[in-house]
Amino acid sequence: MERFERVEGLVAPLDRVNVDTDAIIPKQFLKAVGRSGFGENLFYHWRYREGAAGHVVPNPDFVLNEARYQGASILLARANFGCGSSREHAPWALSQYGFRVIIAPSFADIFYHNSLKNGLLPVVLPEADVDALFRAVEATAGYTLTVDLPAQCVREGEREVGRFAIDPFRKDCLLNGLDDIGWTLQHAAEIRDYETRRRAEAPWLFGREDGVPHE
Amino acid sequence: MGAFFGDLTLGKTLYDKLWDAHVVRELPDGTCLLYIDRQLIHEVTSPQAFAGLRAAKRPLWRQDANLAVADHNVPTKDRAQGIADPTSRLQVETLDDNCRDFGVRLFSMADKRQGIVHVVGPEQGATLPGMTIVCGDSHTSTHGAFGALAHGIGTSEVEQVLATQCLLQKKARTMRVRLEGTPAAGVGAKDLALAVIGHIGTAGGTGHTIEFAGSAVAALSMEGRMTLCNMAIEAGARAGLVAVDDTTIAYLAGRPFAPRGALWDQAVSAWRDLRSDADARFDKEVAIDVTTLAPQVTYGTSPEMVAAVTARVPDPGTLADAVAAESLRAALRYMDLAPGTAMTDIPVDVIFIGSCTNARIEDLRAAARIVQGRRVAANVRRALVVPGSGLVKEAAEAEGLDRVFTEAGFEWRDAGCSMCLAMNADRLEPGERCASTSNRNFEGRQGAGGRTHLVSPAMAAAAAVAGHFVDVRTWM
Numbered sequence A: 001m002e003r004f005e006r007v008e009g010l011v012a013p014l015d016r017v018n019v020d021t022d023a024i025i026p027k028q029f030l031k032a033v034g035r036s037g038f039g040e041n042l043f044y045h046w047r048y049r050e051g052a053a054g055h056v057v058p059n060p061d062f063v064l065n066e067a068r069y070q071g072a073s074i075l076l077a078r079a080n081f082g083c084g085s086s087r088e089h090a091p092w093a094l095s096q097y098g099f100r101v102i103i104a105p106s107f108a109d110i111f112y113h114n115s116l117k118n119g120l121l122p123v124v125l126p127e128a129d130v131d132a133l134f135r136a137v138e139a140t141a142g143y144t145l146t147v148d149l150p151a152q153c154v155r156e157g158e159r160e161v162g163r164f165a166i167d168p169f170r171k172d173c174l175l176n177g178l179d180d181i182g183w184t185l186q187h188a189a190e191i192r193d194y195e196t197r198r199r200a201e202a203p204w205l206f207g208r209e210d211g212v213p214h215e
Numbered sequence B: 001m002g003a004f005f006g007d008l009t010l011g012k013t014l015y016d017k018l019w020d021a022h023v024v025r026e027l028p029d030g031t032c033l034l035y036i037d038r039q040l041i042h043e044v045t046s047p048q049a050f051a052g053l054r055a056a057k058r059p060l061w062r063q064d065a066n067l068a069v070a071d072h073n074v075p076t077k078d079r080a081q082g083i084a085d086p087t088s089r090l091q092v093e094t095l096d097d098n099c100r101d102f103g104v105r106l107f108s109m110a111d112k113r114q115g116i117v118h119v120v121g122p123e124q125g126a127t128l129p130g131m132t133i134v135c136g137d138s139h140t141s142t143h144g145a146f147g148a149l150a151h152g153i154g155t156s157e158v159e160q161v162l163a164t165q166c167l168l169q170k171k172a173r174t175m176r177v178r179l180e181g182t183p184a185a186g187v188g189a190k191d192l193a194l195a196v197i198g199h200i201g202t203a204g205g206t207g208h209t210i211e212f213a214g215s216a217v218a219a220l221s222m223e224g225r226m227t228l229c230n231m232a233i234e235a236g237a238r239a240g241l242v243a244v245d246d247t248t249i250a251y252l253a254g255r256p257f258a259p260r261g262a263l264w265d266q267a268v269s270a271w272r273d274l275r276s277d278a279d280a281r282f283d284k285e286v287a288i289d290v291t292t293l294a295p296q297v298t299y300g301t302s303p304e305m306v307a308a309v310t311a312r313v314p315d316p317g318t319l320a321d322a323v324a325a326e327s328l329r330a331a332l333r334y335m336d337l338a339p340g341t342a343m344t345d346i347p348v349d350v351i352f353i354g355s356c357t358n359a360r361i362e363d364l365r366a367a368a369r370i371v372q373g374r375r376v377a378a379n380v381r382r383a384l385v386v387p388g389s390g391l392v393k394e395a396a397e398a399e400g401l402d403r404v405f406t407e408a409g410f411e412w413r414d415a416g417c418s419m420c421l422a423m424n425a426d427r428l429e430p431g432e433r434c435a436s437t438s439n440r441n442f443e444g445r446q447g448a449g450g451r452t453h454l455v456s457p458a459m460a461a462a463a464a465v466a467g468h469f470v471d472v473r474t475w476m
C-alpha cells in the first residue's frame, strides 16, 4: 500500500447524497479477475453517454468531465457516500482515477474501511463544514485543499477548514503503508492459541483437517 | 471481584457476547484482531484475494472454515450449455481453479446444492449460532438471523481471512429495533424490513449492529428472520442479529454441516445463551408497532424511499431539506413517476421473485398462494421465479409450486442471483418497470435504465396478476 501523509490537490464536488457503489463502479465491471483498469469506468453511467454509432462518449453534463476539475485528487461528497455493496472495486476505481481523499459528512461503513485498506483516505467533516467547502469549490476555479493526516486536519492555504478523527491504528497503517495481513501474521502464535482454547470450548466450530465437516 | 462488582456490571447484549468470544488481541485504540469461524466465498469478490495469496506465496490458514459457491454470474436457464458471456465464464472458472488449488470446498454450478451464497450457507447448516461469518458480499448480514455475527467484507479482507482467519475490526455501537404486534395476513418479513428502513433511513444503522427483537420477530420463521437481517445493510448496519430460540434450533437440526449426536447437544446448550441479557443497554432503541402496517412498496432509487401500498408517491416540493428534495426529484425523474400517483396505479412490466432476500421455500410458497389459479396480466412482459438454491428448487417442485407458477405464465428458472443485480443474462431493458423481491432499487441495479420497486413475494405475485401494485391484504 502506498504511504499516505499529506495531499495537496484540486477538489472536485459531487453534490448528491447516498452515492452508492453501483454508481461508483457498475456491476458489469466487476467481472474482472485482476485489480487494475477500474479508473476509466468510475461513475460510468453518469460519466459517459451513448454517442454516434453506439460509441460511448463523455457526458459533458457530468461534473467530473468539466475542464476545471481535471486532475482532481480530492473528491468532495455528500452524506452516506459509498452505500450499497461491499465491492472493493469502488475504492479501487476512485484511487485509479486519481483520487486520494474523499471528504463527506458520512460514509457507509464497509466502503469506509475498504478505502482505508487501499490508501484512499475518507475524511468525515461536519455537515456545515462540507456545505462551506461546496460553496468554496463552486465559487473558485482551481480550488485546492491540503489534507494533512499527521495533523488530522484539512487546510485551505494556511487556514484550517476542518478537523477529522481517525483510528490511531488505521492512521499508523496509512502513514507507514502497512497492510493488515503482514501485521496479523506477526501474531500467528496468538491465533493458534485462540484456536486451541476455542476448540476445547466449542468443538463443533472446527471440522476435520481435510476440510470435511465433523460427523 | 464478581460478587463485589456484580451489581455495577450491566448485562451484555448478544453482540457483546459474540464479539467478546472472538477477540484474539485488543490494541490500545480498541481495534481488535477478531477470529472468523466461517468464510463464504463467491466468484465476484474473491479472484483478487486468491491472486494476492499466490503472489505472496501464502497458504490458506484453515481449509474447513471456507465454503465457496458461484452465484452472481451463473445462468438461470439452459445451464448445460455453460456460460455464454466470456467474462462471466472466466470469473466462474477462476473460482473453480482457485478452490481446487487451495483445497476450498466448492459447490460447482452442476451441483444441486449450488445457489445464492446466503441461501446455501444456512440451508447446509454451515451458518451456525455463535459463529463469526464473513463473505465478500454486503448481504452477509443475512446470517445474523441465527444469532451469528455476520457481515460483508471487501476483497482485501477476504484475502486476510484466507491467510490469517482473522480481521482487524473496531466494535460497532448497538441498536435494538423492536417490532411488536401481529401483522395482518399478507404482511410479511419483507414489509417489516422495508418499514424499518423507511423509519430509520438508509444511514439509520450506520456504525451500529442492529438486533431485531420483539414479539413480531419472535413469531417469524427462520426464512423471515433471514429476510429481515438481509436488509439490515440497507439500513446502514453491517450486521443484523436475532437471538437464538427454539425456531433457530429446530431449523438447524439435521442439516449436513451442523454438529450431530453428543456434539449437537453440547452446541445447543451453548447456543441457548445467545441472546441479550435482560439488563443489557443499547446505544439506540427503536420500537415499531406492526399491527396496522400495510404492505410496503418503494417508489424511488434508495430503499428508504418506501411507502405503504395504500399511499401516494410523495411530492419533493413538500420537503424542507433541499438536498433531500433534490435527491427525491432526481429519483422520481429516473423512476418516471409523478408526485401524487397512487401506488396502486403504477403498472409493472416485469416481475422478479428471487434473490437472497426472498427466494427461500417459504417465499415461493407465499407467492404461489397468490398466483394459484390465476394468470399473469397481459401487460406484464416477463415474470421470473428464480429459487435461491438448487435444493429450494427441488423442494418447491416436490410441492408442485413450479406448476402453479408456470401455469400462471411465470418462467421457472435455476438458482442464482439473476435479475437481483443483472450480472448474468437476466436483466431489465431501459425504461422497464419491475416489481422485485430483491433488496436494492438503485439506478440501473437490475439493468441499465431499469426501474425497480421493492416488494414482498406476495406483493410481487399480486402485481403480476393485476398488472399493477395492489394491496395484497385484500386478496387474503
Ligand code: SF4
Residues within 6 Å of the ligand: B071, B072, B116, B117, B118, B137, B139, B355, B356, B357, B416, B417, B420, B421, B438, B439
Ligand atoms: S441475490 Fe442479489 S443481493 Fe443477494 S448476493 Fe446475489 S446479487 Fe447480492
